[in-house]
Structure formats: structure tokens, C-alpha cells
Amino acid sequence: MQTINSAAVPLYRQIARRLKAAIESGELAPGKRLPASRVYAREIGVSRATVEAAYGELVAQGWLERRGQAGTFISDRLTAGAPRADTARSAVVKSAPLPFQLGLPGLDLFPRALWARMMGRRLRVQTRADLAPGDPAGDPELRRAIVDYLLFSRGIECRPEQVFVTSGYAAGMALILDTLARPGDAIWMEDPGYRLIRPQIAGRGLTLCPVPVDDDGLDVDAGMRTAPDARFVLVTPAHQSPTGVPLSLPRRRQLLAWAARRQAWIIEDDYDSEFHYRGRPLPPMKSLDAPQRIIYAGTFSKSLFPALRSGWLVVPEPLVDCFEQQARLAACTVPTLVQQTLADFINQGHFWRHLKKMRQHYARRREWLVQALAGLGYPTAPGAGGLHLMMPVSGSDRALAARGREAGLAVQALSDWRLVSNGPGALLMGFTNIADAQMAQRLAEKLIAAMSEE
Ligand SMILES: Cc1ncc(COP(=O)(O)O)c(C=O)c1O
Incomplete structure (x- = not known):
């Protein structure tokens, strides 16, 4: 007032x-x-x-x-x-996520009461010193907790000094590029690939080089042919975003050997690897990083919830000083209270329990949707993990996705994730917020009906 x-x-x-x-x-x-x-x-x-x-x-x-x-x-x-x-009336209103929204964890399954208790407890024991700006690279307790999590859960060995807390993947990418990139540097990007990161790259004068993706993930030969001098490679090895295929072991080795030879940096976006439902997942590429060419990007957006705006980078040992200097130019944008609560959540074992629970729920939720769509004559791509399904369609996937959206369903067209590649159309749909088999059936019927409308 x-x-x-x-x-x-x-x-x-x-x-x-x-x-x-x-x-x-x-x-x-x-x-x-x-x-x-x-x-x-x-x-x-x-x-x-x-x-x-x-x-x-x-x-x-x-x-x-x-x-x-x-x-x-x-x-x-x-x-x-x-x-x-x-x-x-103000246009600033909060809207609930629509069915099939991509990239969301199961919001109904997060232990909100526990989180609130833990945050309250932290708040009560904070000292005066916690009110001052924290370490720009992240709260030391959280950096140590991330090191433990990475070692036991992901097989990655690193020191807390190598961990930089960020407000998510885009902020991590900004830190990487601000620290290492020079105008004109070429960067390989998976095609199709995660589109929300493109503005970070486009806004920094880098040359974006689309590299096709096939059933083994990023086509490393194609990348080596089209941009052999690239300085960066952006890759989602666990489940390629958005096709869901893992980067095969031979390709991982090939990519790492090329990066070591060319002194290029691989940015491993390990956004949802915790969610693998069939067979044993391959460990992160970072766990094989003997040549020290991989910058690993993790996020709590999928494993906990995206409104946390919290993620991290693990940088190779030789890069620690220059990342440290760059990070010191600005304050860490993740509030100390959030970072400390995250550290408690990991240290007290809640994170592991939550991941285990979510894997079981997601496997069920995914299967409900797979069965419902298959029953209507629409099989989905076989992928073994991730938080969304891909359903091949004939005709324009953009037009079909638009019809789905008109019916209030947040489906997306694979074509909208492509840079220059062509290929069969498909619809992408998140399954994590489907509460039961009946809901899966209802939504599948609604989608197919919307797609069939003239
Ligand atoms: C491919 C991919 N990488 C990273 C992220 C994480 O983004 P953030 O940490 O900014 O929430 C997402 C989120 O949807 C994603 O889909």
C-alpha cells in the first residue's frame, strides 16, 4: 500500500x-x-x-x-x-498442471508434511550466521550431502569442492558457458533434444550443431563428421530427452575418447536417471570419466519437485578454480534454508526412501497408461525409464498434439523438439500424475477421441 x-x-x-x-x-x-x-x-x-x-x-x-x-x-x-x-481482475493466477504434462514428478506423492517439519526444524536451529549470504558455490552441508548421494547412488566419486549448487539446469548451463565458452564455439546438441535449454545457448553467440539421435542415442559419428572441432557436447545419456533411449556403451566410450582427443567438454544432463523400470541402468558417464572431460549436471526437479529450483554441477578437478571464480561473481540463488533442508533430507535417508517409493509408483503409473493406450490400438515406444511415454502417430504429430491440447491435455509433438532432423511423428505425454488405472483409461480415451476429431 x-x-x-x-x-x-x-x-x-x-x-x-x-x-x-x-x-x-x-x-x-x-x-x-x-x-x-x-x-x-x-x-x-x-x-x-x-x-x-x-x-x-x-x-x-x-x-x-x-x-x-x-x-x-x-x-x-x-x-x-x-x-x-x-x-x-489480475491475470496473475496460479493454474494447476494439466493431465500428461511433461517433466513433472508425481506431485501427489511428495511427503509435504515431512518436508514442512524438516524445514521448520532447520529454521529453528539456524544461527545468526545463516542469515548472511551463503557460499556462492552452495551451502557446504548440501555439497557434502550431494557427494555422498552421488557416490552411493550413482557411482560418482568427487569432492565437495567440485560440486556447485545451482537453481536448476539452465542456471548450471549459464555457469558452464560463462566460465568456459568463447564466442563462436561450436556445441553439439541432440536432435531431437531438450528445447528449453536452447535459449541459454543461442543467447551466448555459440554455434549450435544439431546431431541426430538413433536407437543407440546420440550419433557420435555424425557429430564428428559435422562439427569435428566442437568444444561442447550436450547429452542426456541415461534416457535421451525426449526419445528415452539410453546412450549405448560403445557410443559412450567413443564420445569420451573423442572429447579427450579434442579437449572438448561433455555436459552430461542426468536429469531423470533415477527412474529406470526395466533391467539395470547404465551408470552415469561421469563415473567413467578418467580423462576428466565431463561436467555432470543433476537436478532435484524430477527426484523431488521442480519448485525447489535446485540442482548442481560436478566439474572436473582441473576446472574447480575457474568455476569457483566465476561463481563468486554472483550470490547463490538457492536460499540457504532450502539448501540446508535438502542436506537434512539426504543425510537422514529420506531421499533414498523417496526415490525407491517413486520408482515403484512410476512403474505402475506408466504401465496403466501403456495398457490403456495399447487397448485402444495405440502402442507406445518401448523405453525403459524416464517420466514420460512416447506414442508413435501417423500424420502430423503437431496437429494431433494441438487437438489434444484443445481437449485440455498437455501432450506435446516430437516434431516440436526437433532442430533440423526429420522423422516419424510421435506424441509425448507425462504419466507421473496418473493416480490409478481408471484415470489412465479415461485420459487415454479422451486423447484418442480428440485425435480422431475432424
Ligand atoms: C532434459 C532435461 N534436462 C534437465 C531438466 C531440469 O531442469 P531444471 O533443473 O531447470 O528444472 C529437465 C526438466 O524438465 C529436462 O527435461
Whole structure:
């Protein structure tokens, strides 16, 4: 609320007018509780009687309601229309994810009460020092916890100094490129590949080199032919994003040998490797990184939840100093409280338990959708992991995806993930938030019906 001016209009009227304007603009929504008059008066530096008079006027006009001990509220009746101008409602509203949304973990399965307890406990034991800006490279406790997790769960050996906490993959990529890239450097990118990272690359004057993907993942021979001098390779070895195929062992070896020869950097995006449902997953490439050419990028967006905005990089030992210097140019953007709670979550064993539980749920949820679509005559690609399914379609996958979206389903077209490659069309759909077999059936039927509409 702005400050009160000293014009001839009585103070209580000025306050009432401003509240009314805030209600009309949608800034104060119907049903919202106003601060107690005593608190509000102190906040804006007027007497309590003045605020009471403003509230009283708005109650009389129907803008506010008094609900006894519970306090004073923006009238619920305003939702029905008058006197608020509906056109002035704020466009900033929270929307729930749509069915099939890609890249989301199962939001219903996250132990929110446990997380809240752990965060509360952390908050209570924080010291004064925790209020100061933390280490720009990340909280030491979290960096150590990530080292333990990587060793036991991913077979990666590293020191805490090699770990840089980031606010997610894009921020990690920015740190990598700000530290190492020079204008004009070439970067291999999987085609089709994760499209949301392209702006980070395009905005830095790098030459983006699309490299095709086949049933063994990134086609390393093709990359070596088209851009033999590339300085960076962006790759999703666990489950290629979005096709889901793992990068085969021969290709991993070939890529690493080429990078060692050419002194190129491999950026291993290990975003969802924890979720593998059939057979043994290959370990991350980073665990084979004898030549020290791999920068490993991890994220909590899939394993916990994306609103955490927390991920990390593991950089090769010889790069620690230059990453450290670059990281020191800005503060770490992940709040200390979040980092410390994450460290507790890992150190107390909750992270492992959660991953184990999620793997079991996802295997079931995935199977429900596979069966529902297969039953309707639409088999899905066989992939063994990840958080989404790919369903081959004939005809324009873009047109079919658009029909799905018109029906309120967040399906995506494989073609929209391509850079220059051509290939058969497919629809991509997340399965992690499908709660039971009936829901899978309902959604599959809805999708197929939408696709069949003329
Ligand atoms: C291929 C891929 N890499 C990385 C990420 C992680 O992104 P972030 O850490 O910014 O949430 C995602 C998220 O959807 C992804 O799909």
C-alpha cells in the first residue's frame, strides 16, 4: 500500500479508496482476510480509529465483511460480480498442471508434511550466521550431502569442492558457458533434444550443431563428421530427452575418447536417471570419466519437485578454480534454508526412501497408461525409464498434439523438439500424475477421441 498523503480528503477516506482500488484490480481477492486494524494502523503510521473508520465505510458499502473474532474480510459476495469490475481482475493466477504434462514428478506423492517439519526444524536451529549470504558455490552441508548421494547412488566419486549448487539446469548451463565458452564455439546438441535449454545457448553467440539421435542415442559419428572441432557436447545419456533411449556403451566410450582427443567438454544432463523400470541402468558417464572431460549436471526437479529450483554441477578437478571464480561473481540463488533442508533430507535417508517409493509408483503409473493406450490400438515406444511415454502417430504429430491440447491435455509433438532432423511423428505425454488405472483409461480415451476429431 502506498503512503498516505496529506491532501484535504480525510485520512480514513484515503485508506478506504486505496483498499477499494486494490479490490477492484484483483490485488485483494474476495475471501482474503485484512490485517487487524491495530496491526494495519501501525504499519501505515495512522491511528487505529482511522483504520477502523475506513474498514467501517467499506463494510457499509458491501466491500468488506466483519466475521466477529475471525476478523475483517474482503466480501465473498464480490465473486458474483458487483461492485467489483471483473475486467480489472489480475491475470496473475496460479493454474494447476494439466493431465500428461511433461517433466513433472508425481506431485501427489511428495511427503509435504515431512518436508514442512524438516524445514521448520532447520529454521529453528539456524544461527545468526545463516542469515548472511551463503557460499556462492552452495551451502557446504548440501555439497557434502550431494557427494555422498552421488557416490552411493550413482557411482560418482568427487569432492565437495567440485560440486556447485545451482537453481536448476539452465542456471548450471549459464555457469558452464560463462566460465568456459568463447564466442563462436561450436556445441553439439541432440536432435531431437531438450528445447528449453536452447535459449541459454543461442543467447551466448555459440554455434549450435544439431546431431541426430538413433536407437543407440546420440550419433557420435555424425557429430564428428559435422562439427569435428566442437568444444561442447550436450547429452542426456541415461534416457535421451525426449526419445528415452539410453546412450549405448560403445557410443559412450567413443564420445569420451573423442572429447579427450579434442579437449572438448561433455555436459552430461542426468536429469531423470533415477527412474529406470526395466533391467539395470547404465551408470552415469561421469563415473567413467578418467580423462576428466565431463561436467555432470543433476537436478532435484524430477527426484523431488521442480519448485525447489535446485540442482548442481560436478566439474572436473582441473576446472574447480575457474568455476569457483566465476561463481563468486554472483550470490547463490538457492536460499540457504532450502539448501540446508535438502542436506537434512539426504543425510537422514529420506531421499533414498523417496526415490525407491517413486520408482515403484512410476512403474505402475506408466504401465496403466501403456495398457490403456495399447487397448485402444495405440502402442507406445518401448523405453525403459524416464517420466514420460512416447506414442508413435501417423500424420502430423503437431496437429494431433494441438487437438489434444484443445481437449485440455498437455501432450506435446516430437516434431516440436526437433532442430533440423526429420522423422516419424510421435506424441509425448507425462504419466507421473496418473493416480490409478481408471484415470489412465479415461485420459487415454479422451486423447484418442480428440485425435480422431475432424
Ligand atoms: C532434459 C532435461 N534436462 C534437465 C531438466 C531440469 O531442469 P531444471 O533443473 O531447470 O528444472 C529437465 C526438466 O524438465 C529436462 O527435461
